[in-house]
Amino acid sequence: MSATISPCPPNAPRRPSYAAVLRVPHARRTFTAALAARLSYGTVSLAVLLSVTRATGSYAASGAVMAVFGASAVFLMPLRAALVDRYGPRRTLFPMAALYGALLCVLAALTWRPGASPVVLAAAAALTGACAPPLGPAMRAVWAELVDDRRLLQRAYSMDGVAEELLYVSGPALVGVLLRFGPPAAGVLLSAVLMVTGTRAFVTSPAMSGTGHPKPGAARRGRRLPAGLLRPVVAAAGLGLALSGVELLVLAFAAQRSYGDAVVPWILGALSAGSAVGGLLNGAVEWRAPARVRLPWLLVGLGLALSAAGLARGPWTLAAVMACTGAFVAPTLTTAYLLADETAQEGARTRAGAWVNAAVNAGTSVGSVAAGLLVGQLPLGLCFVLAGAVAAGSAAVAVAAPR
Structure with missing residues (x-):
C-alpha cells in the first residue's frame, strides 16, 4: 500500500454517506459475512471462561487458560496477517478458521464435563489462539481495496469499528441466552460454527477475486514492526x-x-x-x-x-x-x-x-x-x-x- 492518498473519483458525492459505503459493489455481502465470523470473537471469551471454570472448579485455572488463549491470539496476529498478505485471504483465512474451529470443538469436548486437567486445557487454548484468523484486519484491507475515495473509506472504517464493538456487546448476551438450554461448552461450539461458516462466506465473496495474488516478502516481514x-x-x-x-x-x-x-x-x-x-x-x-x-x-x-x-x-x-x-x-x-x-x-x-x-x-x-x-x-x-x-x-x- 502506497502512502499516497488516492484522489476522490470525479463522480464521488460531495459528502459520502454510510449508505454509500454499503452500495459499493459486493460490500454488503462481504461485510455481513465478516461480521458473522467476527461474532465468534464476541462469544468465545465468555464461553471459554465459563466452560473452564465449570470443568476445573478453579477461577485461577480459568484465568490462566484465558491468559494463554489471549496471548497466543494477540502476539501471533501480525505473523498470521503476514501470511494473508503473502498468499491471499482465500488461501489462508479458511484453513485458519477451520483449524481454529476444530480446536474450539476439542476445547468444548474437554470442558463438557467436570474433571478436565488445567494443563491440557491451557495447551489446547494456546493452540486455538495461535490459529485465530485476523478477520478484522482482513476486512479493513478489503475495504481499502473496494473504496478509492478516502472520505468514503473513513466512513467504512468507522462503520466497521462501531459494528465490531457492538459484536463484543451482543456476543456475551448471546452466550447468556444459550446457557438456558445447555452447558457453557455449547457456547464454545457456537463460536466454532460462527467462525467456520462466516469465514467461508467471507472468502467466497466476489470482493475477494482480486486479492488472492501472492505478495513476495510479506511473510518474512511479518515478525518486525515497520x-x-x-x-x-x-x-x-x-x-x-x-x-x-x-x-x-x-x-x-x-x-x-x-x-x-x-x-x-x-x-x-x-x-x-x-x-x-x-x-x-x-x-x-x-x-x-x-x-x-x-x-x-x-x-x-x-x-x-x-x-x-x-x-x-x-x-x-x-x-x-x-x-x-x-x-x-x-x-x-x-x-x-x-x-x-x-x-x-x-x-x-x-x-x-x-x-x-x-x-x-x-x-x-x-x-x-x-x-x-x-x-x-x-x-x-x-x-x-x-x-x-x-x-x-x-x-x-x-x-x-x-x-
Whole structure:
C-alpha cells in the first residue's frame, strides 16, 4: 500500500454517506459475512471462561487458560496477517478458521464435563489462539481495496469499528441466552460454527477475486514492526493501556460508595454507547487535518475525559463522563487504522491493521495487570487520573515516533 492518498473519483458525492459505503459493489455481502465470523470473537471469551471454570472448579485455572488463549491470539496476529498478505485471504483465512474451529470443538469436548486437567486445557487454548484468523484486519484491507475515495473509506472504517464493538456487546448476551438450554461448552461450539461458516462466506465473496495474488516478502516481514507504523501502533497501545482498567475502576467505584454491582453495567454501557456515537460522528465529519495530526489530539481528549472521571461523585455523573470518554475511543481506533493503511507498504495492508489490533489487545492485557495492582493501593480518583495520563503520554510518544 502506497502512502499516497488516492484522489476522490470525479463522480464521488460531495459528502459520502454510510449508505454509500454499503452500495459499493459486493460490500454488503462481504461485510455481513465478516461480521458473522467476527461474532465468534464476541462469544468465545465468555464461553471459554465459563466452560473452564465449570470443568476445573478453579477461577485461577480459568484465568490462566484465558491468559494463554489471549496471548497466543494477540502476539501471533501480525505473523498470521503476514501470511494473508503473502498468499491471499482465500488461501489462508479458511484453513485458519477451520483449524481454529476444530480446536474450539476439542476445547468444548474437554470442558463438557467436570474433571478436565488445567494443563491440557491451557495447551489446547494456546493452540486455538495461535490459529485465530485476523478477520478484522482482513476486512479493513478489503475495504481499502473496494473504496478509492478516502472520505468514503473513513466512513467504512468507522462503520466497521462501531459494528465490531457492538459484536463484543451482543456476543456475551448471546452466550447468556444459550446457557438456558445447555452447558457453557455449547457456547464454545457456537463460536466454532460462527467462525467456520462466516469465514467461508467471507472468502467466497466476489470482493475477494482480486486479492488472492501472492505478495513476495510479506511473510518474512511479518515478525518486525515497520518504522512507518510506529505512530498508529503506539497510539493503539496507549488506548488499550488507558482503557484496560476502566471496568475494574468502575467496579471499585460502585463498591466504595455502596451503590451495588447493578450500576456497573449501566456505566460501562455508557462508555460503549459513547464510543458508538463518537465513531459514527467521526466517520461523518469532513476532516481537514490528516489522520497523523488528528490521532494525538484524540488521545489527549480521551485522557482528559478519563481523568475527569475521578471527580465523579455519583453513578450517573460517572456514566456521563464515561460516555464522553467513549466518544473518543472509536474515533481514535478508526484514525489509527486509517493512518496504518496510509503508511502500509504495498501488499501489507492486512499486516498493518493487525499490528494496530495487536497493540490494542496487548495494551489491554498489560494494563489490566497494572490496574489490579494499583486499585486498593491508591485513591480511586488518582487511578482515573493515571489512566488518563497514560493516554495523553502515549499521544506525546506517538508524535515523537518517526513518520
